[in-house]
Amino acid sequence: MGCCLSSDGRGGGSAPPLQGRRSKKGTKGWRTRRRRKVFSSNSTFESNPLEDRLHRIPGRMFLNGASSVASISTQQGNKGANQDAMVVWENFGSQKGTVFCGVFDGHGVDGHIVSRKVRDSLPLKLSAHWEVNFGGDELRQNSVSTAGSLTSEEALPICLEDEDWASTKFDKEKLPDFFATLKESFLKAFRTMDKELKSHPYIDCFCSGTTAVTILKQGQDLMIGNVGDSRAVLGTRDHDGNLVAVQLTTDLKPNLPREIERLKRYKSRVFALEDEPEVARVWLPNDDLPGLAMTRSFGDFCLKDFGLISVPEISYRRITEKDEFIILATDGVWDMLSNKEAVDIVASSPARSLAARSLVDHAVRAWRFNCPTSSADDCTAVCLFLD
Numbered sequence: 117m118g119c120c121l122s123s124d125g126r127g128g129g130s131a132p133p134l135q136g137r138r139s140k141k142g143t144k145g146w147r148t149r150r151r152r153k154v155f156s157s158n159s160t161f162e163s164n165p166l167e168d169r170l171h172r173i174p175g176r177m178f179l180n181g182a183s184s185v186a187s188i189s190t191q192q193g194n195k196g197a198n199q200d201a202m203v204v205w206e207n208f209g210s211q212k213g214t215v216f217c218g219v220f221d222g223h224g225v226d227g228h229i230v231s232r233k234v235r236d237s238l239p240l241k242l243s244a245h246w247e248v249n250f251g252g253d254e255l256r257q258n259s260v261s262t263a264g265s266l267t268s269e270e271a272l273p274i275c276l277e278d279e280d281w282a283s284t285k286f287d288k289e290k291l292p293d294f295f296a297t298l299k300e301s302f303l304k305a306f307r308t309m310d311k312e313l314k315s316h317p318y319i320d321c322f323c324s325g326t327t328a329v330t331i332l333k334q335g336q337d338l339m340i341g342n343v344g345d346s347r348a349v350l351g352t353r354d355h356d357g358n359l360v361a362v363q364l365t366t367d368l369k370p371n372l373p374r375e376i377e378r379l380k381r382y383k384s385r386v387f388a389l390e391d392e393p394e395v396a397r398v399w400l401p402n403d404d405l406p407g408l409a410m411t412r413s414f415g416d417f418c419l420k421d422f423g424l425i426s427v428p429e430i431s432y433r434r435i436t437e438k439d440e441f442i443i444l445a446t447d448g449v450w451d452m453l454s455n456k457e458a459v460d461i462v463a464s465s466p467a468r469s470l471a472a473r474s475l476v477d478h479a480v481r482a483w484r485f486n487c488p489t490s491s492a493d494d495c496t497a498v499c500l501f502l503d
Contacts, residue, residue, distance in 0.1 A: 170236050175206035178235065182469035185215060189472035190496040191480050193448060199227040200446050200496035201235040201326075208332070209243040215333045216242070217498050219346050221446040223408075224324025230415050231326040233319060234309060238328065241305040246298070291432060292337065299430050302332075302341045306414075310426040313415050323406065325415030328428075329365055329444050333500065336435040338442075341428035343412040345369050346446050351459040353438040359463055361455035364442070366429060368412045370396040375411040382423035398424065435502055441471075442500045448493035449475065452482035462499055471499040 170176065178201070180189050185206065192198035199222035208216040216239050222231030306328075313321045327344025340348055348364040370376055370386045379386055383401040388394065397407040398419060408416060414426050443458055453461070453475075461478050465471040475497045483492035 167232070167236055173205075177204045178202060180473070182472070186217065186498060186500045187469050187472040188496075188498045189476045190494065191476045193483070193492040193494045195491045195493065197228045198494045199223065199231055199326075200448070200494040201228075201231040202444075202496050202498050203235050203239065204498060204500070205239055208239065209246055211334070213335060215500065216330070217333075217442075217444055217500050218328060218330040219444040219446055219496055219498055220326045220328050221344065221346050221448075221494070221496070222324065222326040223413075224416070226320050226324035227326060229319050230313065230321060230324050233313065233316070234326050234328055234414050237312065238305060238309050238330065241308050242301055242330075242332070245301040245304045295339075295432055298332075298339055302339065302428060302430055306341065306343070306426055306428045310414050314417055321415035322417050325408075325413040327410065327413060327446070330428075331442060331444065331500070333435075333502075338433045338435055340364055340431045340433070342366070342430075343368060343414065343426055343428050344410045346444065347450050347455075349443045349445075349455045349458060350433075350439060351441045351443070351463060352436075353440070359440075359459060361459040363455055364431065364433065367447075367450075368410055368429065370398050370409070370411050372411070378425075379411060379423035382421070384419065384422040384424070398422075439502050441502055443475065444498040444500075445475070446494065446496045448483075448495035449479040449497055451493065452479045452486065452495075468499075468501055472497045475499070 171178065175183070177183060177186070177188055182188070183204065183206065186204040188202050188204055190198060190200050190202060201220040201222070203216070203218050205216040206214075208214045218235060218238065220231040220235050222228050224230070313319060327346040329342045329344070329346040329348050330340070331348060332339045332341075342348070342365040345367040346365075347367060350362040350364050352360060352362055354360050366372070368375060370379065376386055379398060385399040385401060386396055387399070388396050389407070395409055397409050398411065399405065399407060400418070400422060406416070406418060408419060408424065411423075412425050412427065412429075416424055420426075441462060443462060445458070449458065457478075458475055461475050462471045465474045476495045479495040479497075480492065483495075
């Protein structure tokens with residue numbers, strides 16, 4: 117993360133690298149007081165058959181561009197490789213009108229590889245669990261039948277029990293019938309994704325990981341799954357017709373009491389460094405490593421026995437005619453722009469196809485202006501339009 121932090125809650129999501137305190141390498145999720153040797157992954161993983169096949173799928177975007185429903189953009193910072201990844205997948209699961217979107221912010225030496233791996237594999241796992249547990253036709257029928265089950269202001273976050281991935285209690289009267297099944301599909305997909313990373317022969321996830329903020333839109337139904345400190349924000353209209361920003365996810369960082377409680381229960385230490393007093397970090401019980409600035413992530417297995425989890429926080433929202441678009445972005449954007457600023461930038465874009473690019477450009481300029489002496493973070497955004 118950059119050393120320039122605002123006073124309105126925009127900063128605090130990322131961190132300098134593991135190898136050394138003053139290094140400019142792009143390993144922002146980690147902070148340590150001593151040098152440590154880290155083994156790199158096999159470079160041949162950079163291109164693989166799965167990735168090649170996925171990139172040929174119609175309706176799947178992962179590079180800067182736009183479609184009729186979304187625009188996506190990423191800009192590398194000046195810390196090293198761009199560790200962000202993004203995807204928009206239309207007709208997801210071979211279901212017309214279903215869209216999957218995700219933004220992934222890697223950290224650690226292999227963070228760029230981890231984020232790409234999760235970008236490519238997590239949607240496939242979600243689709244597989246979805247098809248096994250809940251047929252697409254049945255989901256569409258339920259989606260239509262539950263119209264109006266939630267008011268436009270209601271989004272229902274489901275904060276999950278951590279270590280055993282147990283199902284949680286929620287108000288069934290306010291949720292559509294298919295929510296529980298789709299929630300389980302999200303849980304299983306995230307769990308199997310993390311297990312796959314742990315046993316992967318070429319990716320070193322012991323000291324590397326990634327965030328993931330994902331949404332699945334089926335008709336007017338929206339499911340959100342989130343780990344880490346990337347963020348989803350809704351641009352919607354209030355009762356007076358004014359454009360407002362509604363944050364759909366929580367930045368899962370070690371400044372949240374419920375997260376701190378879990379970490380301390382598993383003997384992790386949580387504290388900030390003297391030169392970054394506003395950034396709480398997670399440390400091993402008996403060593404000043406790694407200094408992770410989030411409480412949930414894929415990978416980062418050095419902390420998985422000490423309270424770090426990959427259990428997503430899941431929420432549901434019924435989309436209404438007042439809801440205009442959703443922004444998914446990494447903390448390179450949110451460290452520089454408030455939710456309202458981001459929503460206004462997207463809304464004022466001269467064309468939808470340019471919305472994500474405009475948002476990223478504003479964030480990049482803010483880094484240069486506000487933090488001229490620090491290394492700018494990678495900036496990535498997905499804009500999904502809802503009409």
